[in-house]
Amino acid sequence: MNTTISVEKKTTLWVVIILGALTAFGPLCMDLYLPALPMVSHDLHTSTSVTQFSMTACFVGLAIGQMFFGPMSDLSGRKKPLIGALILFTVASFLCGLTSSIIIHLILRFMQGFTGAAGIVIAKAAARDLYSGKELTKFMSMLGLVNGVAPIAAPLLGGLLLAMGDWHLVFYTLSLGGTLLLIGVVWQLPETLHLQNRTRGNFFTPFKAFPIIVKDKEFMGYSLTQSFILTCMFGYIAASPFVLQKMYGLSPQWFSASFALNGLGIVLMTQLTGRLVGKYDERTILRFGVWQATIGSLLLLMVAIFKWPLILLLLGFFITVSSVGLVSPTGFSLGMQNQGQHAGSASAMLGLLPFLGGSIVSPLVGIAGELTAIPMAITMLSCTLLALIVNTINTQKSTKRRKEENA
Secondary structure (H helix, E strand, O other), X not given: OOOOOOHHHHXXXXXXXXXXXXXHHHHHHHHOOHHHHHHHHHHOOOOHHHXXXXXXXXXXXXXXXXXXXXXXXXXXXXXXXXXHHHHHHXXXXXXXXXXXXXXHHHHXXXXXXXXXXXXXXXXXXXXXXXXXXXXXXXXXXXXHHHHXXXXXXXXXXXXXXXXXXXXXXXXXXXXXXXXXXXXXXXXXXXXXXXXXXXXXXXXXXXXXXXXXXXXXXXXXXXXXXXXXXXXXXXXXXXXXXXXXXXXXXXXXXXXHHHHHHHHHHHHHHHHHHHHHOOOOOXXXXXXXXXXXXXXXXXHHHHHHHHOOOHHHHHHHHHHHHHOHHHHHHHHHHHHHOOOOXXXXXXXXXXXXXXXXXXXXXXXXXXXXXXXXXXXXXXXXXXXXXXXXXXXXXXXXXXXXXXXXXXX
């Protein structure tokens, strides 16, 4: 039985900061890089779509890495695989700063994603080791406050780094960040998965949990809902540097500021979720977040078709992206409620689907070139509509199932 007590008794401030930073560190290797995308395209003599494949490579790495490190952390504990991954991330980031070949760049971007994925999946599994139910949602909201600093600070820092040097400096900074986080994990992060709670068996044993998890229809409903909303956000991440800088003429610094504003929206919504969860059912909060994303992405499509002014484009981005702060913590908590024995594998599945989605939409949003936002808007609206459909069906089925159980 998983008992929960207050965050203050179970964790120190350093643990909260480290776990929050770990959940952000994989995506950070995308956000810090965003203002440099047009520059990379120019310097490596390649097209917009091929450059966006560097995002795809990172997304694929993040997806596959979570499927590997999640189950492995159920078997060997959270800390050891995390330390190994951070070492490899630091090396891959440094080498990425040295490359002048688009092929090598893509390979190293995959490695960045693969190793950065360990931070995401293991940090969330560690949170599940400590909490469950609404306590888990509240704790995820706390992590969201730390995690939310990344999309605010990363593009601003990326813009500053580009003002100081070129895009290579971005990757040297990521390597430095990996080193600092590695030190924090080694010295301040305790092992949260005790020996008696670990999966018993050989290397392949933890992976046998995936078929069990996939058959859990309610879990998959929450996982797909969250995934489609996050995929929508990844479409924004891949397309916005070109839309805002090429179409609307924003400088890397102003683009970074607009990106940071949307990151602030995620933080505010995440903290709002932490306050609402004690008053409203988590399913209600999740449903509201999905509707918010759908309305925002519909506005984006109208802006793209009728070429409305920049302020309406920014408003559409803000409404859509900030909904992640409502959907992500509630979707994760609801999905993990009955996954205590397979927390690492379940966390991996929750992380796998959105990054697979991100790997698909990244090249799609730029398929018509850098002077139209219509492919981006269609892609984002499609994702939110799919989330709305899946969540509606899942809510109806879970409500019916609960009524039958209580009858």
